[in-house]
Amino acid sequence: GENVEQHPSTLSVQEGDSAVIKCTYSDSASNYFPWYKQELGKRPQLIIDIRSNVGEKKDQRIAVTLNKTAKHFSLHITETQPEDSAVYFCAARGGADGLTFGKGTHLIIQP
Amino acid sequence: DTGVSQDPRHKITKRGQNVTFRCDPISEHNRLYWYRQTLGQGPEFLTYFQNEAQLEKSRLLSDRFSAERPKGSFSTLEIQRTEQGDSAMYLCASSLDLGASGGNEQFFGPGTRLTVL
Numbered sequence: 001g002e003n004v005e006q007h008p009s010t011l012s013v014q015e016g017d018s019a020v021i022k023c024t025y026s027d028s029a030s031n032y033f034p035w036y037k038q039e040l041g042k043r044p045q046l047i048i049d050i051r052s053n054v055g056e057k058k059d060q061r062i063a064v065t066l067n068k069t070a071k072h073f074s075l076h077i078t079e080t081q082p083e084d085s086a087v088y089f090c091a092a093r094g095g096a097d098g099l100t101f102g103k104g105t106h107l108i109i110q111p
Numbered sequence: 112d113t114g115v116s117q118d119p120r121h122k123i124t125k126r127g128q129n130v131t132f133r134c135d136p137i138s139e140h141n142r143l144y145w146y147r148q149t150l151g152q153g154p155e156f157l158t159y160f161q162n163e164a165q166l167e168k169s170r171l172l173s174d175r176f177s178a179e180r181p182k183g184s185f186s187t188l189e190i191q192r193t194e195q196g197d198s199a200m201y202l203c204a205s206s207l208d209l210g211a212s213g214g215n216e217q218f219f220g221p222g223t224r225l226t227v228l
Contacts (some may be wrong), residue, residue, distance in 0.1 A: 005185040036219075043222060091153070099154070101153030
């Protein structure tokens with residue numbers, strides 16, 4: 001089955017700087033890659049997603065890139081703000097339809 | 112509230128007891144998913160339904176777990192003979208699947224936190 005690795009597990013950046021979180025996946029049949037943000041005690045919420053026929057997608061301060069050959073995808077957050085502090089999960093959907101999630105990155109925005 | 116809802120939000124039970132959770136998806140969504148999340152980990156896929164048909168089950172779903180979606184709307188997840196290792200947050204999600212080219216964003220519910228004593 002699919003296996004998703006996510007790095008780093010914790011990321012601390014100064015407010016205003018950029019943050020990058022990286023994920024790799026194992027199933028070459030995977031075709032959908034969402035990113036979720038989860039604040040403490042709350043449900044995961046989709047912040048951006050990308051499909052395998054696209055290499056990059058951007059939504060305001062958030063962008064995701066996908067390299068199908070290398071089987072990795074990354075989340076980029078620019079001009080970080082205190083409200084960006086949360087746990088971020090990458091996920092992949094392959095031949096099966098359930099999502100396989102990474103273990104999460106705890107993003108800390110320092111004032 | 113038109114989002115995914117789950118009931119109860121918290122459940123404390125003794126080892127060996129049976130528990131049942133309910134999920135109400137977004138009304139027009141045809142797919143419903145169950146995940147389990149433990150502290151410090153990402154959600155782990157358990158099973159999913161397309162309308163009333165259960166199409167996929169993870170190897171994580173032991174024989175003590177059963178899920179139903181009898182009318183293609185709400186779903187229930189039952190755990191029989193609970194064990195301490197079943198303690199986790201059980202998340203439900205729903206999506207509208209329109210085929211290979213359609214959108215399939217999964218919207219999550221607030222979860223049911225299960226504690227097995």
